[in-house]
Amino acid sequence: MIDNSLTQYFSYRDELTVQDGVTLRAKRIVFPAQMRPRIKKKVHAGHMRINSCLRRARELVFWPGMSAQIRQFVESCNICATYSCKQSAEPLYQHPVPDRPWAKVGTYIFSIEGRDYLITTDYYSNFFEIDYLPETTSEAVITKMKHHFARHGLPDTVISDGGPQYTSGKSFSARWNFQHNTSSPGNSHQME
CATH class of the missing domain: 1.10.340.70 (Endonuclease III; domain 1)
Structure with a gap:
């Protein structure tokens, strides 16, 4: 027993x-x-x-x-x-709907079952693409985004959470002539 x-x-x-x-x-x-x-x-x-x-x-x-x-x-x-410091979350702000597809896109890196993915969403149509990322480097993210831009057109604005993959690629936004905006740190769900 x-x-x-x-x-x-x-x-x-x-x-x-x-x-x-x-x-x-x-x-x-x-x-x-x-x-x-x-x-x-x-x-x-x-x-x-x-x-x-x-x-x-x-x-x-x-x-x-x-x-x-x-x-x-x-x-x-x-x-x-x-x-305890209970800071209230910053309020969510609605983004105005752009006047054409792919003018404004949001992008985010997430993980499921130990695998990393990049989601890119069009604010006009809510169309999204999900890409597997074998590594989460700036180079890998930029390569995936270049493929999207080649298919759908160059956006005016890209919104991200400001993670290191996005902030180290600032020259990418300058070379490709789009504005890179970031959501509030720790409140990345504002991109929705």
Whole structure:
């Protein structure tokens, strides 16, 4: 008969090892239930936000349900609740609809299942194209955009989130004679 406290580790059984009496999952130490409150306090010692605490914990420690427990611990921190800076999101602004197709386009890099893609959307028709990016360099993004411009025409304005792939390619907008506008940092959904 298996102890109930061990059944929660069943799905990780192939990843667990014991070294000098310490249970590990890969390079992370597996902590027993009685030590977890102390570990949660240590992970949140600098009163960092949830994602920072989770990132820090995932590098060093493990137990089943750890992410949810750390998230709950950080959310219930009175100090963080008192002093958190809750900046309101910048309001969304509607872009005027251009008078011709492909006059204004939006572009964005996103990932699905570990693969990166570039989406380019026409503000006039809402037509979009999605391209697989084998690498997310300025050169790869510019090459994909050149193909779109060759098919659809040169836009007057390209809107992006101002990521490094776009900001390092400023000479591209100057050479191809279009205006490059960026959305608010951290609020890239304004491109919609």
